[in-house]
Amino acid sequence: MTAKNTFNISEERRRILLVEDDLVGQESMKATLEDRYEVLIAETGEEALEIIRKQRETLSIVLLDLLLPGISGIDVLGRIKKDPEYSRLPVIVMTSDNEAEVECLTLGAVDFIPKPYPASKVIRARIRRTIELYEDRETLRLTEKDQLTGLYNREFFYHYVAQLDLYHQGTPADAIVFDINHFHTYNDRYGRKRGDEILKCIADKAMSYVNESGGIVCRSGADTFMMYCKHNDDHKALLTRLSACLNDGTDGDNPVRLRMGIYANVDKTTDIERRFDCAKMAADSVRDRLTAPIGFFDNSMREAEILREQLIDDFKTAIREKQFVVFYQPKFDIRKDVPVLSSAEALVRWYHPKLGLVSPAAFIPLFENNGLIEELDHYVWAQTASQIKDWKERINISLPVSVNVSRINLYDPELTDRLLNITKENGIKTENLLLEITESAYTDKTDQIITTVKDLRKHGFIIEMDDFGCGYSSMSMLIDMPIDALKLDIQFIRSAFKEQKDTRLLDAMIKLAASFEVPTIAEGVETAEQYAELKALGCNVIQGYYFSRPLPADEFEKLMIESPKKEDK
Amino acid sequence: MLTVEKLEEYGADTKKGMSRCADNETLYLRLVDVTVKELSSGSLGEALEANDLEKAYYIAHKLKGGVNNLELKPIAVPLCELTDLLRNKQPGDYKDLYDEIISRTNDLLAL
Numbered sequence: 001m002t003a004k005n006t007f008n009i010s011e012e013r014r015r016i017l018l019v020e021d022d023l024v025g026q027e028s029m030k031a032t033l034e035d036r037y038e039v040l041i042a043e044t045g046e047e048a049l050e051i052i053r054k055q056r057e058t059l060s061i062v063l064l065d066l067l068l069p070g071i072s073g074i075d076v077l078g079r080i081k082k083d084p085e086y087s088r089l090p091v092i093v094m095t096s097d098n099e100a101e102v103e104c105l106t107l108g109a110v111d112f113i114p115k116p117y118p119a120s121k122v123i124r125a126r127i128r129r130t131i132e133l134y135e136d137r138e139t140l141r142l143t144e145k146d147q148l149t150g151l152y153n154r155e156f157f158y159h160y161v162a163q164l165d166l167y168h169q170g171t172p173a174d175a176i177v178f179d180i181n182h183f184h185t186y187n188d189r190y191g192r193k194r195g196d197e198i199l200k201c202i203a204d205k206a207m208s209y210v211n212e213s214g215g216i217v218c219r220s221g222a223d224t225f226m227m228y229c230k231h232n233d234d235h236k237a238l239l240t241r242l243s244a245c246l247n248d249g250t251d252g253d254n255p256v257r258l259r260m261g262i263y264a265n266v267d268k269t270t271d272i273e274r275r276f277d278c279a280k281m282a283a284d285s286v287r288d289r290l291t292a293p294i295g296f297f298d299n300s301m302r303e304a305e306i307l308r309e310q311l312i313d314d315f316k317t318a319i320r321e322k323q324f325v326v327f328y329q330p331k332f333d334i335r336k337d338v339p340v341l342s343s344a345e346a347l348v349r350w351y352h353p354k355l356g357l358v359s360p361a362a363f364i365p366l367f368e369n370n371g372l373i374e375e376l377d378h379y380v381w382a383q384t385a386s387q388i389k390d391w392k393e394r395i396n397i398s399l400p401v402s403v404n405v406s407r408i409n410l411y412d413p414e415l416t417d418r419l420l421n422i423t424k425e426n427g428i429k430t431e432n433l434l435l436e437i438t439e440s441a442y443t444d445k446t447d448q449i450i451t452t453v454k455d456l457r458k459h460g461f462i463i464e465m466d467d468f469g470c471g472y473s474s475m476s477m478l479i480d481m482p483i484d485a486l487k488l489d490i491q492f493i494r495s496a497f498k499e500q501k502d503t504r505l506l507d508a509m510i511k512l513a514a515s516f517e518v519p520t521i522a523e524g525v526e527t528a529e530q531y532a533e534l535k536a537l538g539c540n541v542i543q544g545y546y547f548s549r550p551l552p553a554d555e556f557e558k559l560m561i562e563s564p565k566k567e568d569k
Numbered sequence: 570m571l572t573v574e575k576l577e578e579y580g581a582d583t584k585k586g587m588s589r590c591a592d593n594e595t596l597y598l599r600l601v602d603v604t605v606k607e608l609s610s611g612s613l614g615e616a617l618e619a620n621d622l623e624k625a626y627y628i629a630h631k632l633k634g635g636v637n638n639l640e641l642k643p644i645a646v647p648l649c650e651l652t653d654l655l656r657n658k659q660p661g662d663y664k665d666l667y668d669e670i671i672s673r674t675n676d677l678l679a680l
Contacts, residue, residue: 024635
């Protein structure tokens with residue numbers, strides 16, 4: 001036999017306060033209700049208010065007689081309904097006075113039980129129904145609002161936005177998302193309490209705005225708020241108003257800064273959640289732009305997002321169907337009078353069956369962010385190694401080709417084995433597969449990176465430090481990490497040869513690399529002037545459109561055959 | 570000793586009265602007894618005698634509630650009339666009505 005579960009809220013006896021001075025009324029009501037409810041009795045208004053004050057949290061309903069000694073029932077009702085702490089407590093008035101009904105309803109009574117009483121079963125049914133409705137309403141109240149700020153939560157917000165649309169179809173509206181730049185740092189630096197104060201402050205300002213101007217607002221996440229309001233052109237004023245209480249000096253030189261994304265004049269045929277996705281996209285577009293913290297959604301953002309999603313969706317198929325094609329951009333050794341083809345960099349292109357040729361700028365950063373770059377790297381390494389093998393077998397040329405090793409792959413404990421397998425499977429030497437590691441990877445998990453690089457070099461791989469000069473760790477890195485070549489960041493070259501040509505920094509970098517006996521490679525070289533200057537400065541290898549764009553394998557093969565070889569020098 | 574049958578003979582609608590007491594006959598009879606004692610306690614008469622109409626109204630209203638709930642109809646008729654007069658503080662023949670209430674109460678006590 002199973003014991004009854006007594007720890008169950010639905011089985012709990014609800015508590016009723018009966019305010020009645022007549023013994024017959026008390027006893028008959030107790031007989032009616034006591035098998036299902038716990039009945040507390042107050043014979044006066046004062047007693048009733050005292051019980052409510054002490055036991056508010058556990059009271060489910062008040063049954064209130066109107067004619068009482070001392071404070072009248074009407075007064076008791078008025079006091080309950082005026083006090084925000086008690087006002088949600090449902091009160092049923094018991095009276096024989098029909099004329100009192102309107103006054104009691106106006107004051108907030110939820111129902112009447114006439115006197116003389118109806119039959120017990122009728123009273124039980126009315127009370128049970130009233131308690132159910134009250135508890136449902138309370139559940140709704142507690143779940144629809146964020147407890148900290150008192151704003152709607154996201155789900156109810158969307159529901160009420162739909163209601164607003166129904167009643168105000170013709171009113172232009174804005175979907176707005178706003179949040180705090182680097183909010184987590186405020187909690188870390190000033191404590192959770194201060195963080196909560198900030199959130200409440202913003203919520204109050206937002207609430208005050210929508211109360212005045214129309215609309216609704218919710219807290220949709222930790223520090224993210226969403227607002228749906230009548231269209232307004234002056235969003236700067238709104239941002240100022242929302243931020244008004246934030247920069248009171250409490251947080252020193254680290255003022256709280258909001259950023260805001262706006263989908264203005266929303267298309268009401270667009271799904272509501274989608275509208276706020278758009279506003280969020282606009283907010284993300286101004287991340288960290290402290291001087292321009294308002295972003296506006298436009299269709300190009302949506303198109304870019306759709307493209308990103310499509311590229312992610314199509315990635316697996318593209319790998320399987322070999323839609324990614326490796327191009328080769330030659331690198332020329334320029335130390336002698338005649339530039340000599342010394343190696344190439346493998347650069348991936350995507351021939352998408354529907355989109356045509358997709359720029360690497362569109363998919364490399366995307367795949368770096370979501371981790372797909374790991375698989376794409378593996379693909380490029382294998383394709384490149386296979387191509388090196390093919391050239392060696394068919395035309396007897398073994399030209400080293402560099403491949404990129406993304407940050408995520410540098411943390412792969414099986415990186416060395418993976419690369420060794422690729423070279424072994426293709427029968428090529430490890431020094432023929434050059435590895436380009438971006439300088440910025442060095443800033444995280446430094447020790448692990450250094451260990452990995454040392455291990456790779458031990459197995460004969462040649463390491464080229466890519467994008468050198470764009471990060472912050474360049475100098476110390478040269479001391480700590482053994483590398484075989486240093487590729488100057490393309491922006492470095494561009495900056496040096498702007499209108500106000502200034503190659504002093506370039507000169508210093510090349511000399512610095514030389515002092516470590518590390519050859520320099522300059523990429524992005526486009527003009528004869530750049531070539532000549534870099535040669536004069538002592539740069540060793542050049543890569544760029546001045547010599548050649550990245551070439552398909554067959555065109556690069558022709559270039560290799562026709563180019564002077566090292567042995568021809 | 571009061572019984573449901575005697576109260577029926579007296580003119581009370583005991584079925585209806587008991588329906589308000591979860592059909593508990595014992596409780597019903599106990600409440601009738603309490604109400605009759607209250608009626609015969611003389612508190613209403615004293616208030617009327619002292620011309621304290623506010624107090625008289627409060628007592629009459631309270632008694633009316635019990636009498637009506639218990640469906641003691643012979644007493645309810647003059648008691649409701651008296652309560653209405655007192656509510657509106659209308660001048661009237663309170664004494665006659667009160668006497669009738671006491672008379673009907675005595676009838677009940679004699680059962």
